[in-house]
Amino acid sequence: xxxxxxESSTALTRRGIPIDPDLRVLALGSFANRFGxxxxxxxxxxxxTRKVGFSATEVxxxxxxxxxxxxxxxxxxxxxxxxxxPREMLTRCMIGAAxxxxxxxxxxxxxxxxxxxxLLALFERSAGAVNQGVxxxxxxxxxxxxxxxxxxxxxxxxxxxxxxxxxxxxAIDETWAYVAVFFLNALFTGFAAWNTSRLPxxxxxxxxxxEPRLAVLRDWPYVVIVIITxxxxxxxxxMELGLALYxxxxxxxxxxxxxxxxxxxxxxxxLFQVRMSRHSDSxxxxxxxxxxxxxxxxxxxxxxxxxxxxxxxxxxxFLVAGSMVHVVGEMIGSGGQWGLQMGLAxxxxxxxxxxxxxxxxxxxxxIGPPIVTFFCVEQGERGWLMLAAIMVGIxxxxxxxxxxxxxxxxxxxxxxxxx
Numbered sequence: 001x002x003x004x005x006x007e008s009s010t011a012l013t014r015r016g017i018p019i020d021p022d023l024r025v026l027a028l029g030s031f032a033n034r035f036g037x038x039x040x041x042x043x044x045x046x047x048x049t050r051k052v053g054f055s056a057t058e059v060x061x062x063x064x065x066x067x068x069x070x071x072x073x074x075x076x077x078x079x080x081x082x083x084x085x086p087r088e089m090l091t092r093c094m095i096g097a098a099x100x101x102x103x104x105x106x107x108x109x110x111x112x113x114x115x116x117x118x119l120l121a122l123f124e125r126s127a128g129a130v131n132q133g134v135x136x137x138x139x140x141x142x143x144x145x146x147x148x149x150x151x152x153x154x155x156x157x158x159x160x161x162x163x164x165x166x167x168x169x170x171a172i173d174e175t176w177a178y179v180a181v182f183f184l185n186a187l188f189t190g191f192a193a194w195n196t197s198r199l200p201x202x203x204x205x206x207x208x209x210x211e212p213r214l215a216v217l218r219d220w221p222y223v224v225i226v227i228i229t230x231x232x233x234x235x236x237x238x239m240e241l242g243l244a245l246y247x248x249x250x251x252x253x254x255x256x257x258x259x260x261x262x263x264x265x266x267x268x269x270x271l272f273q274v275r276m277s278r279h280s281d282s283x284x285x286x287x288x289x290x291x292x293x294x295x296x297x298x299x300x301x302x303x304x305x306x307x308x309x310x311x312x313x314x315x316x317x318f319l320v321a322g323s324m325v326h327v328v329g330e331m332i333g334s335g336g337q338w339g340l341q342m343g344l345a346x347x348x349x350x351x352x353x354x355x356x357x358x359x360x361x362x363x364x365x366x367i368g369p370p371i372v373t374f375f376c377v378e379q380g381e382r383g384w385l386m387l388a389a390i391m392v393g394i395x396x397x398x399x400x401x402x403x404x405x406x407x408x409x410x411x412x413x414x415x416x417x418x419x
Contacts, residue, residue, distance in 0.1 A: 012146050012274065022138045022199060023147055029195040030151050031158040033094075036101070036185030038162020043169050047105070047178035048113065058110040064366075066117035070125035071362045077126030078355025079214055081133050082205045086351055087196060090130045094193030096123030101186035105179045129358055133351025136342045137202050142281050148338045149277035149331075153270045160266045205348045215349065216356045221405035222344055223356075228401055229337045230360020231394050232290060235297050237368035238387060239265070239326060242376030243304070243319075250308045250380055253315035261323045268327045276328070277335030286339025287402030293333025294395035298388035300326025305384035333395075340398070344405050 018024045048054045054062075081089040100120040107113035139147035165184070169177040216222060244258045280289040303322030307315040345353030375383035 012143070012150060018150065020143075023150065025195060025198045026135060026138070026147070026151060027154045029192040030154050032188045032195065033192040034155045034158035035162040035165075036188035038159035039166035039169070039181045040101075040162075040185045041159070042163045042166030043178055043181050044104075046170065047175075047181075048107075051175050051178060052108065054110055054113070059113070062110055062114040062117050065114040066121035067362070067365060069118045069121040071359060071366075073122055073126050074129040074355040074358050074362065075214060075216065075352060076355075078129040078133055078351035078353070079349075080126075081130035081351035081355075082349050085204045086130055086134045086137060086202045087199045088201075089351075090127060090134055090199075091193060091196045093123050093127035093130055094189065094196055097127055098186055098190035098193050099123075101189050102182045105182035125358075125362075129355030130351050132354030132358065133349075134199065134202065136345065136350035136354060137347060138199070144342045145277050145281045145286075145335050145338045146274060148342075149274040149335060152334065153273045156266045156269045156273075160263065160270075214352065216345075216353050221401075221408045222353065224401055225340050225344060225398075225405050226357050226360045228394060228398050229290075229340060229357065230364050232294070232333060232337065232391070232398070233361045233364050234368055234371065234387075234394075235326070235330065235333075235391055236361075237364065238301070238372045238376060239323070239330075241369055242372035243323075245373060246304070246307070246376045246380075246384075247315075247319065249377055251315040251319070252310070252312040253307065253319055254312065257316060257319055261319060264320070264323060265327050265330075268324070269331060273331050273334070276331035277338070280332075280335030280339040281343075283340060283343040283402050283406045284399075286336040286343060287399040289332050289336030289339060290395040290398045291392075293329040293331075293336055294391045296329025296332060297326055297391050298329075300324075300329060301384045301388040301391070305381040308380060336398075340402055340405075344402075344409065 012023075013019060018027055045056075045059055048059045049056055077089075077093065097120065100116065100123060104113060104116040104120065107116050135147055135151065136144050166181055169181050239261075243261065247253050247257055248255050280286050300322045303318055303325060305322075307318040307322070309315075309318075341354065341357040342350065345357075372387075375387050377383075379386065
């Protein structure tokens with residue numbers, strides 16, 4: 001296993017381009033899909049509030065409806081991908097996402113917006129769940145974590161470039177420019193849908209007699225791992241939401257630092273995610289990577305906590321230093337999460353299992369914002385230190401949990417994707 005992994009690590013890309021043809025197709029599709037999404041993410045809230053006339057609360061509620069739809073459909077969609085053909089199901093879901101990407105721009109009541117965003121989430125989240133299973137099945141030879149790492153780097157780059165395009169629409173600040181962003185997203189999503197047809201056919205999984213339809217729901221060790229990795233993902237929301245509120249309400253740093261830190265994070269992930277994920281290609285290694293990552297994350301939080309103590313230039317220094325330390329832990333920890341989530345799943349049912357694994361992050365997206373607001377803003381420095389301790393505590397549980405889950409695989413009737 002170690003030799004194969006080493007070989008796959010050194011031969012993943014040549015001059016930044018994937019050597020594996022399947023990874024090239026996956027990367028091209030991910031870039032196209034997330035470029036359009038980055039542009040929409042940058043502009044949609046302002047478009048609906050400033051041009052359409054919705055209140056911020058109405059937009060937030062519509063987005064919450066979409067988030068709930070996304071949570072509900074992930075596991076069934078992953079199961080359908082396994083049993084109906086992963087590539088074919090992925091193509092259908094991507095086509096649906098392309099069709100419903102532009103219509104939200106024409107919503108003129110909050111309820112219509114909620115319905116349209118819900119339909120879009122139905123196809124987008126379904127595609128995401130099926131796609132995770134496709135990646136895990138195509139990345140043979142212990143390369144699953146490296147495939148995910150490369151695709152995350154591509155995704156971050158695409159989101160950043162898409163945000164630049166969205167910034168142009170913000171600068172124009174005309175309704176037609178905002179609507180054009182939605183159509184751009186539809187166009188790029190349609191291209192990504194076509195691109196999926198270039199992936200190889202993966203045979204559908206046939207359930208055995210008496211086998212439950214959604215076996216992952218009875219796989220308690222895997223459920224525990226998903227809970228752990230879901231809690232671990234809290235740090236993403238700390239840096240995306242909590243840090244922005246902390247900068248604006250408790251430090252002397254200029255608010256432009258929110259954008260600066262986001263750009264630095266995106267660049268670091270694009271450059272170093274693959275390298276930081278190379279030692280997370282098994283279940284036990286994944287658990288240990290969560291611990292290593294949490295120590296870096298905790299150190300980053302502790303440094304950021306000092307940003308409310310002094311002048312603006314000291315605040316900026318602590319914010320930059322803490323964010324750079326955090327992103328190292330983010331990259332190491334992400335590799336660990338993928339190693340656990342994919343390594344413990346049966347190869348032929350990766351769609352169902354990865355759809356379920358995605359629930360951890362999706363649920364945290366619902367409960368995370370009030371948690372990080374409490375710790376990062378209301379508690380200030382003490383809250384950041386408490387979050388640091390929480391992250392380390394979560395990761396320490398992952399190591400014995402990973403060993404227990406790995407030892408249970410035979411009891412659940414299958415060989416894990418990787419040991």
